[in-house]
Amino acid sequence: MTSETRSIGRRLTLLLAGVAALLSLLSWGMVTALAREATQRTQDNVLAASATTIAETLRTEQGEVRLELPYAAFSMLGAISEDRVFYRVTADGDTLTGYDDLPQPIAGRQGQIVFDTANYVGVPIRIASISRGILAGDGPVLIAVTVGQTRDGAGAIASELSRLAAILSVAFFVVAVVLSAFVAQTSLRPLNEIAAAVSRRGPSDLRPLERPAPADLAPLLAALNRLMARLGESIRRSEDFIAEAAHRIRTPLATVRAQAEIALRTVSGEPEKDRLRRIIRAVDESSRSAGQLLDHATVAFRIEDLASDRLDLADLASQTVAAMDPTASMRDIRLHLQTASAQITGDAVLLEAAIRNVLDNAIKYSPEDTTVTLTITRNEAEACLTVVDQGPGLGDEPVAALTERFRRGTNTDGIVGSGLGLTIAADVLRAHSGRLELTTAPNRSEGACVSLVLPLA
Amino acid sequence: MRVPCLALGVIFWCTGAALALEIEDHHLFPGTGERVLRIVSTTDLAVFEPYILAFQDDRPAVAVDYTVVSSSEMHSAIRAGAQFDLAVSSAMDLQFQLANDGYAQRYQSAATETLPDWARWRDLIFAFTTEPAVVVINSTSFTGLDLPVTRQELIAILRDNPDRFAGAVGTYDVRESGLGFLFATQEDRSSDAYWRLNEVMGRLKPKFYCCSSQMIEDVAEGELAMAYNVLGSYAAEKLAQDQSGQMQILRMQDFTNVMLRTVLVPATAQNTEAAGAMIDMLVRLGMRDDPGDWPLPSLSQTSTGEAIGFGPIRLGPGLMVYLDPLNRRAFLAEWENAMEQR
Ligand SMILES: Nc1ncnc2c1ncn2[C@@H]1O[C@H](COP(=O)(O)OP(=O)(O)OP(=O)(O)O)[C@@H](O)[C@H]1O
Ligand SMILES: [Mg+2]
Numbered sequence: 001m002t003s004e005t006r007s008i009g010r011r012l013t014l015l016l017a018g019v020a021a022l023l024s025l026l027s028w029g030m031v032t033a034l035a036r037e038a039t040q041r042t043q044d045n046v047l048a049a050s051a052t053t054i055a056e057t058l059r060t061e062q063g064e065v066r067l068e069l070p071y072a073a074f075s076m077l078g079a080i081s082e083d084r085v086f087y088r089v090t091a092d093g094d095t096l097t098g099y100d101d102l103p104q105p106i107a108g109r110q111g112q113i114v115f116d117t118a119n120y121v122g123v124p125i126r127i128a129s130i131s132r133g134i135l136a137g138d139g140p141v142l143i144a145v146t147v148g149q150t151r152d153g154a155g156a157i158a159s160e161l162s163r164l165a166a167i168l169s170v171a172f173f174v175v176a177v178v179l180s181a182f183v184a185q186t187s188l189r190p191l192n193e194i195a196a197a198v199s200r201r202g203p204s205d206l207r208p209l210e211r212p213a214p215a216d217l218a219p220l221l222a223a224l225n226r227l228m229a230r231l232g233e234s235i236r237r238s239e240d241f242i243a244e245a246a247h248r249i250r251t252p253l254a255t256v257r258a259q260a261e262i263a264l265r266t267v268s269g270e271p272e273k274d275r276l277r278r279i280i281r282a283v284d285e286s287s288r289s290a291g292q293l294l295d296h297a298t299v300a301f302r303i304e305d306l307a308s309d310r311l312d313l314a315d316l317a318s319q320t321v322a323a324m325d326p327t328a329s330m331r332d333i334r335l336h337l338q339t340a341s342a343q344i345t346g347d348a349v350l351l352e353a354a355i356r357n358v359l360d361n362a363i364k365y366s367p368e369d370t371t372v373t374l375t376i377t378r379n380e381a382e383a384c385l386t387v388v389d390q391g392p393g394l395g396d397e398p399v400a401a402l403t404e405r406f407r408r409g410t411n412t413d414g415i416v417g418s419g420l421g422l423t424i425a426a427d428v429l430r431a432h433s434g435r436l437e438l439t440t441a442p443n444r445s446e447g448a449c450v451s452l453v454l455p456l457a
Numbered sequence: 458m459r460v461p462c463l464a465l466g467v468i469f470w471c472t473g474a475a476l477a478l479e480i481e482d483h484h485l486f487p488g489t490g491e492r493v494l495r496i497v498s499t500t501d502l503a504v505f506e507p508y509i510l511a512f513q514d515d516r517p518a519v520a521v522d523y524t525v526v527s528s529s530e531m532h533s534a535i536r537a538g539a540q541f542d543l544a545v546s547s548a549m550d551l552q553f554q555l556a557n558d559g560y561a562q563r564y565q566s567a568a569t570e571t572l573p574d575w576a577r578w579r580d581l582i583f584a585f586t587t588e589p590a591v592v593v594i595n596s597t598s599f600t601g602l603d604l605p606v607t608r609q610e611l612i613a614i615l616r617d618n619p620d621r622f623a624g625a626v627g628t629y630d631v632r633e634s635g636l637g638f639l640f641a642t643q644e645d646r647s648s649d650a651y652w653r654l655n656e657v658m659g660r661l662k663p664k665f666y667c668c669s670s671q672m673i674e675d676v677a678e679g680e681l682a683m684a685y686n687v688l689g690s691y692a693a694e695k696l697a698q699d700q701s702g703q704m705q706i707l708r709m710q711d712f713t714n715v716m717l718r719t720v721l722v723p724a725t726a727q728n729t730e731a732a733g734a735m736i737d738m739l740v741r742l743g744m745r746d747d748p749g750d751w752p753l754p755s756l757s758q759t760s761t762g763e764a765i766g767f768g769p770i771r772l773g774p775g776l777m778v779y780l781d782p783l784n785r786r787a788f789l790a791e792w793e794n795a796m797e798q799r
Contacts, residue, residue, distance in 0.1 A: 068787060069778045071646055078773025082579045084557045085774035097783045121559050152579075 008191075012184035013177070020176030024169040028162075035161035039154040040126070042080065047128035048113045050077055051147045054089070055130045058145075063137030065091055073147070081153020086120060088146045091136075096143075104146045107131040118148070125150050190214050194221060206232035206304075235304075239297045246294035250287055257283045284416045292420040295357075299350055299424050303431040307347040310457055313383050314339040316348065317374055320355040324363065332369040335359075340376045342383030343457040346432045351454075354428040354436075357421035358387050358450045364415055366391035366447065382434075384453045391447035393440035402438060429454065478534050482525035486510070490518030494731040497535075498545040499528045499636070500718070501670055504694065504752045505545070508742070512735055519731045527667065528635030535560050540725045542732040545718065545739075547588070547688070548635030550642075550776040552719045556581040557777065562722040562729065568737040571744055576717065576756055578772045583736055584717035585743030586753040587769050590640045591689040592707040593673055598625065598682030599705075607711040608650035615657045622661050625682035627672045630665035631792055640686045640714050642779035642788060643770050648712045655795035658685065663796060670695075677704045688716070690753050715769040718753065 053073040059066050067089055077085050088098035105116035105127060114129045127148040133140045190213055197209060208225040257280060264276040321335050328335050344351075362372040370390040377384045394402065395409050402409060403426040406419040426436045434454035440447070482502045486509050494512075498505060502525055509521045524541075526534070528548035535544060535555055546552045555561055561581040569583055576584040592611070594604075598621060605611035615622050629637020644651040664681065666672045669691045672684040677699050692706050720739055722732045743756045770776070778784060 066787075067783050069781045069784050071775050071778045074778050075771070075773060075775030078771070078775055082773075084559075084579075085777065086557075097781050 009181075009184045009188050012187070013181045016180030016183065017173075017177045020173050020180065024173040024176070027172070028165050028169040031165035031168075032158070032162040035165070036158040039158045039161075043126055043149065043151070043154045044115050044128060046076055046080055047115070047126060047147050047149060048130075050074065051113060051128045051130045051145045054087070054147065055132050055143070055145045058132060058134055058143055060134055060136050065096065065134065065136050065141060065143065067096060067143075069097075077147070077149055081149075081156075083150040083153045084123075084125075086125065086148040088148075090144045090146075091141050098146075102146060102148055103127065104144060105129045107142075107144055110142075117151075120148060123150050126154070190217055194224075198224070206235075232304075236301070239301050242297040243294050243301075246290040246297070249290045250294075253283050253287045253290070257287070281416070285418070288416050289418040289420075292418040292424070295353055296420050296424055296427075299353060299427055302347055302350055303427065306350075306431055308345045309348060311344050311346055311348055311351065313342040313344055313351075313376055313385055313454065316351050316355060317376060317385055320352055320359055321374065324356065324359050327360075328363050328372070331363065331366075333363055333366055334371045335363075336371050336373045338373065338375045340378065342376055342378045342454075344383055344432075344454045345457045346454070347428075350428045350431070354425040354452060355385065355387075357425045358452065361421055361450070362387050362389035362391070362448065364417070365389065365411065378456065381456060382453050383456055384451050386449060386451040388449045389447045393447045394438055395440075399438040399440075403436065425452070478524075478526060478539065479530050480524055480526060482523075484523050486513060486521040486523065488513065488516075488518050488520035490520070492518060492728055492731060493520045493522050494543065494728050494735060495522045495524070495541045496543045496545060496735070497524045497526060497531050497539070497541040498543075499526065499531060499547050500545055500753075501525060501668075501691075504691070507750075507752060508739065512738055515738070516731070516734065519728075527633070529633075532635070535723050535725075538725055539723075540727065541723050542726040542728045543720060543735055544723055545720045546635070547716055547718050548639055549717055549719055549770055549772060550639050550780055551635050552582055552721060553578065553772060553774075553776045554780055555723075556721055557774065560724050562724055562726060564722050564729070564733050564736060566733060566737050568740045572740055573756070575769065575772060576743070582719045582721045582772060583740055583743075584719045584756065584769075584772065585739040586690065586718040587756050588716050588718060588754060589689040589708060590686045590714040590716065591692055592709065593676045593684045593687050593692045594705050594707060595676050595679055595682050595703050596705045597679065597703050598622070604705075604707060606707070606709065608648060608654055608709055609711070611709070612650065612654050612657050615654075615661060619661060622682055624662050624664070625680075626658050626661050626663040626685065627666055627675060627681045627683070628658065628663055628685040629669075629672075629687075630667060632789055633665075633667050636669075636688070636716065637686065638779070638785075639716065639770070639776075641792065643714050644686070644712070645788070647714075650711070652791075652795060654685075655792065656798075659796040659798045665796075673704075677701060679703065686714075694752055717756075717769050717772060719772070 050073045053070050053076075054067070057068045057070055069087075074085060074087075077083070086099045086102050088100065088102040088104065089096040090104065102120060103116070103118040105114045105118075107129065108114045108131070110131055110133055112130070116127050116129070118125055118127055125148040127146055129144055129146040131142055131144040133142050135141075194209065194211070194213065194217065197211060206228045208228060209221060211221075213221045260276050260280050260283065264273060264280070267273055267276065317339060318337060321337050325335055359372070359374070366372060366389045372387065372389045375386045375388070377386065392411050395411055397409065401407055403422045405423050407423075408417055408419040422436065422438075429436050429452055432454055434452065437451040437453060439449045439451075484502055496509075502523060505523065509523060513519065513521065528546050528551050531544060531546055532548070532551040532555065535541070536558075544552070544555070556578060563580045564583075565580045569577060569580065572583060592605075602614055602618070603610070605614050615626070629640065631638040631641045641651075664675075666684075669688040672681065672687050673692050673695045675681040676684050677695060679701075689706065689708070692704075696704055696706060720736055722729055722736070726732055742751060745751075745755045746757065748755065779788060
């Protein structure tokens, strides 16, 4: 059994979903950072405008610094959010007005606005500061205007945007996962199609797969076809070999048997005769084996390229009965045929071989002076040829095992056989989409009951 | 500190800083329970009493301790840490500064959520009335004159009849009154006629008042021919009781300041639960559509009831501009220049 690793489709989907998750997270992070930056900048701009507006009203009157906070400087801060406002104006470091503990960022160049984030009255605030030198009584004075604002409004907008971005990212991710699954399925479809085409085939169909395949799968398809060609070739070669070998063995065996028969007639001593009889029996066995092997090979070979002729099961049965009749009458066994016409499609040679093997068993395993009955029955879909003998039956072993190769029963003492007969019959029926049914008649008057079931044409 | 306070039974002030509190009026509305809701307010007791009684109808257990002070007194007392549960004031700028500087507690309820944006700020301040600044005149002083509807016309009348109005014009002393200062600074911002009017009034040797009620009283009694920038709500209340029939309210058509009376919970408040309930009640009354029998107008009354829709003074950091000491000093100097001509 090949151990199964994770499916490509699942893996592809997970991989794509992983990438989508990463991108979603990344885009959410970026949007959040941008939103924070943007809201921060908006607040900075207003703070800068406010500080500048205040700084612009600075003037000196009679050597004294005069300052008039313009209404707009504060009302503009109130326009963007409901944030708390703090301010402070210093002259050379001394507070002129405002909140005298408000932190003041380190002043930059004159006229340049400096921003800072600080903690004031226990909350984070954003501050903008601008410094400006003016000439007062005894020389230049450096005035710094600082305007601060809490960041709740900016924070609220940023987190609202971040929340929106999160929702969008999740939606994006869900869509991406669905699309990933779809993409994985689509891209695996040709592979699945090839797999389906291969598994739809019969057990011995080794024809090359002729179908358009995407470039990526072409090597796989080519390799598969090459493998099947090689497999077919080697099967054919071994069958040829078996047929050839069987044939080559049978000819000399016939010679050996003839010579042994002659010798049996000429020798007089009982032990010698017995020895010769044992030789003849062994030769018979070998010869039967070789013959059945040859049949088996032929069957296997013909199955591969199965003919589908219209046939009548009754004809096949009566032909086989006619061929076997001499063998049966040698043992005083009557073959009784109850025919009914049943049209089927298939290979006549193979079906005959199947019937012959079943009938051969019935004759071989039955005692002398009995009757073997062949009956053809049919229903809507199937035809059935049942062979019933008056022999000992199929024994207590599980009957399915009897169709295994070289498997013989326990009731075979002194009866020549190779264990391939039922194998051949079962193979033939399977190739014709039929089956072989083995039962032992429950009442002792009859023996084995073997049915060949075939679909009707 | 609290123990002796409780022992005294009446709790006006508990901190040393607040001991100097200059109380204008005080009344304790006893409740059936132990709990006391301490309100510091600029609203006259007579005006606010119906609200307290309505509150106690709902919560008879809570005693209400009502202290009337001037708006600037209230502002400095709360900054100094005086312990009150609720601060009601008409000086929006001072209230706003308290909230901005962290002397107010956040409060949020279903009722406050219904307030329009302009009537609350950061869930710290809640407005429950809109009250216009009006001119109140004694009609006998104006016999034979066209009643002025703009400041231009008012300036012309005052200028042309100095004999009639000399010493008979009253207005807020903006140095004393927080509300007067608020009205004056807002008018300075919005109307260019303001300073000219001040010049003209200054020449007439005006009388200065701390409070609207006193001014209205004097007009009703004929002491004054005209009071400029008084609270419309008080005037209307007085007009309803007036027997002489000489009092008249004028609303300037060119521009009218509309003040929001606001309430906040000081950071030092103890009984915040009752304070919240009181805010809810005031806000609900502020949102009422039917004027009803209440002494103070609702939020919608002034703006929708009048033909000229001036929005109320904006509750925002702009209010802090005139509170800046430098600005205030400059403004008061200019005001004194105009008003106290020799
Ligand atoms: N009609 C039957 N009566 C009793 N036993 C049978 C019968 N047919 C088959 N069997 C049993 O099933 C076994 C398998 O039969 P199968 O035809 O495959 O082999 P075989 O007859 O032994 O050899 P072969 O037919 O190849 O010469 C037999 O050995 C026998 O034990
Ligand atoms: Mg057999």
